[in-house]
Amino acid sequence: MxxxxxxxxxxxxxxxxxxxxxxxxxxxxxxxxxxxxxxxxxxxxxxxxxxxxxxxxxxxxxxxxxxxxxxxxxxQAEVIQPPPDASATSILENLKSWAFEHSVNHTQLTALLKILKVHDCFSIFPADSRTLIKQLDICVPTEIVPPGEYVHFGLTPYVRQILQLRPNLTSLQLQVNIDGLQIYKSCQLAFWPILGYFCGLECKPFVIGAYCGSKKPESVDNYLQKFIRELIELIHTSCKLEVQCFVCDAPAKSFIKAIKGHNGYHGCDKCYVVGKSINRRMSYFDTNKALRSDSDFRNLKDTDHHTSTTCLTEIPRFDMINGFPIDYMHLVCLGVVKKLLKLWTTGKPKDQKLSSFQISKISEKLKESRKFTPSEFSRKPRPLEEIDRWKATEFRHFLLYTGPIILKRIISSDNYRLFLSLSIAIRILCSSELHVSHNSYAKSLLVYFVQGFKSIYGEDRVSYNIHGLVHLTEDVKRFGILDKFSAFKFENKLGSLRKLVRTPNLPLQQLKRRLLEKDLKLEFNQVSSSCLSNEHSVGPLTGNIIGSFRQFTTFSSLNFKINCKLYRDTFCLTKENILFRVVNILQIVSSEVIILIGYKYQNLRSLFTEPCSSKLIQIFVAGEPDYELSKISTTDILYKCQVFPTSGGSAVFPLIHQF
Known part of the structure; x- marks a missing residue:
């Protein structure tokens, strides 16, 4: 009661x-x-x-x-629940994709789900992240590969996905990347993933397998045997698949090929040059030695070059010499360019060290160039004082874009000419317009650089990386521009793998769980057509536009972005070699044709004349623009450009490498 x-x-x-x-x-x-x-x-x-x-x-x-x-x-009063949203499933999929894209851990995702679940609209949502992210229900065992462990995800799931998307595909070219990855800065745990990439398709690199241990695998055969067996079976059962090449740095290449390292007397895997030890450094002087061949490698002709045999020789229709192109990310950017800058800043040899005034002047110009760096570059230039923290993309930016204009009149003429020979050669080999027609000229420039480097910096400085430059042009003839077989795309994938391992405990098992949660699905690059944004109505306009139109400040395509509000993103080079600065973007309503309004720079001259005219590689100095507005179509654009204001005009560098 x-x-x-x-x-x-x-x-x-x-x-x-x-x-x-x-x-x-x-x-x-x-x-x-x-x-x-x-x-x-x-x-x-x-x-x-x-x-x-x-x-x-x-x-x-x-x-x-x-x-x-x-x-x-x-x-009790009845609480009426609203009907479940028909789009709840798609929202859950978007939430799952968001968690993967931004590396949201399970604790954070569970907390978010509990907050959302309070609202009736999301009452059907799971309360735990493990329910949302259902792990792929397949068994992927972890195997012992001394002195660590190995997990093999396989190549077959990715091949099936590609063939389902492209059933009429006649050939499937595979690139493989093997490299050591440092997950933690505080321990020496060795992490060696095997990555794959399908050439000519818009997919991103994917993980085939991964090893983790206290040091690198003791046996290359134990490390690669599951991958090689699966690869051979796929090649025999599907004539569409073939291995194009392995993209590796020098230490990884010597490990998986079972050959001498880059500091050995017979360390060059392209030719029969024999190194010479000078001041405890291995140097390679000869630039014209006989080239190695696949048959010589398989027959162990040069016994001093081999340390053992490798299971890679079992891959059908694969060349053990030409199938290992030189990766210019490691050899040129992190090798040669970094070596040059260190020689200039550390003073070994002392007569080539730059003065503190020269170093500060270069650093000052690098910092000034940040405001002229287009948005396509994710990293802006940093001063020389931070060179030990520069990434490969920063060395590439210095070599191809900022270096030729910043170093002019600061370093000696001999050093500047030598630097230009390297910059011009690599620019040619990166250019889809020039890498075939000017391949032999690039080879002569690289040979000149190796010989000049020896005379200026000393015989003991002609290392494996310096010597390897003379072999770059042959790989470009075989595979195309340098970016098609570089490690840049794989380096981005390695960075994302590092984020998947969140704690030091059981890193390989963490990687396995994270990848299985993603269902081993291929990721694809965003291929979007041209798009316009930031509509306005303030002009400027030309007087010869017919029909109604809309005005925008931003135009984005697959290769570049034009933004009228940012000076650094307004310059482009037309197919007629005319520099054009965009100040407005129009879209004709009736035809949806996109027109760029701006100013033309028609008076273009060379930035340098030695070792060749800069016009050969489409580098110019622009004078004053025309006073009258002009218009061009987006189809007239050949390259977007980076433009540096100088005392004599504006230095123009087309963005020729692939981002």
């Missing part, structure tokens, strides 16, 4: 519960009809202070107003 007199403590508890229910219902449902709020009436019974609750009149009982306090549960 309910008490007729309710104590103060109990009535405050009931009021608190009422307030909580009203708050939750207000959040979950549309505002309810106005209700008569219960009033608290103070009564006295024999000198004892008690409380009674009443509504609009004192005669209404507490049970009539608040049926949920009744002992009979059937009297």
């Amino acid at each position: 309910r008490k007729t007199v309710v104590g103060k403590r109990r009535i405050l508890q009931r009021a608190k519960q009422e307030f909580k229910k009203v708050s939750i219902n207000t959040f979950r449902q549309p505002p309810p009809p106005t209700l008569i709020q219960p009033a608290i009436v103070l009564e006295y019974h024999g000198g004892q202070e008690t409380y009674n609750i009443s509504g609009s009149s004192a005669s209404e009982s507490f049970d009539d107003i608040t049926p949920e306090f009744s002992s009979d549960d059937s009297d």
Whole structure:
């Protein structure tokens, strides 16, 4: 039987519960009809202070107003749940993709799901991230590969996905990358993933297998045997698949090929040059030695070159020499360019060290160039004082774009000419327009650089990386521009793998779980058509535009982006070699043709004339622009450009490498 007199403590508890229910219902449902709020009436019974609750009149009982306090549960008010959203499944998929893209861990995702689940619109959402991210239900065992462990995800799932998307594909070219990865800075744990990439398709690199141990695998055959067996079976069962090449740096290449390293007497894997030890450094002087061949490698002709045999020789129709092109990310950017800058800043040899004034001048110009660096570059130039933290993309940017203009009139003429010979050669080999027609000229420039490097910096400085430059042009003839067989795309994938390992405990198992959660699906680059954004109506305009049109400030395509509001993103080079600065973007409404409004720079001259005219590689100095506005079509654009203001005009560098 309910008490007729309710104590103060109990009535405050009931009021608190009422307030909580009203708050939750207000959040979950549309505002309810106005209700008569219960009033608290103070009564006295024999000198004892008690409380009674009443509504609009004192005669209404507490049970009539608040049926949920009744002992009979059937009297409780029914809460009507809204029907589930038809798009809930797609929202969950988007949420799952978001978690993968931004490396959201399970704890964070679970907390988010619990917040969303409070609202009725998301009541069908799971409360735990493990329910949302269902791991692929396949067994991927972890195997012992001394002195560590190895997990093999396989190549077959990715081949099947490609063939389902492209059933009429006649040939499937595979690139393989093997490289050591440092996951933690505080320990020497060796992590060696095997990555794959399908050439000519818009997919990103994928993980075939991964090894983790206290040091690198003791045996290359134990490390690669599962991958090689699967690869051979796929090649025999599907004539569409073939291995194009292995993209590796020098240490990884010597390991998987079972050959001498880059500091050995017979360390060059392209030719029969024999190194010479000078000042405890291995140097390679000869630039015209006989080239190695696949048959010589398989027959172990040069026994001093081999350390053992390798299971890679079992791959059908694969060349053990030409199938290992030189990766210019490691050899040129992180090797030669970094070596040059270190020689200039550290003073070994001392006569080639730049003065502190020269170093500060270069650093100052690098910092100034940041505001002229287009948005296509994710990293902006940093001063020479931070050279030890530069990434490969920063060395590439210095070699191809900022270096030729910044170093001019700061370093000696001999050093500048030598640097230009390297910059011009690599620019030719990166250019889809020049890498075939000017291949032999690039070879002569690289030979000149190797010989000049020896005379300026000393015989003991002609290392494996310096010597390897003379073999770059042959690989370009075989595979195309340098970016087609570089490690840049794989380096991005390695960075994403590092993020998947969140704690030092069981890193290989963490990687396996994260990849299985993604269902081993191929990721594809975004291939979007041209798009316009930031519409406006302020001009400027030319007087010869016919029809109605819309105005925009930003134009984006697959290869570049034009932004009229940012000076660094407004320059492009037309197919007629005319520099054009965009100040407005129009779209004709009737035809949807995109027109660029801007100023032409038609007076273009050479930035340098030695070792060749800069016009040969489409580098110019532009004078003053035309005074009248002009218009061009987006189809007239050949390259977007990086433009540096100088005392004699503006230095123009087309963006020729692939981002």
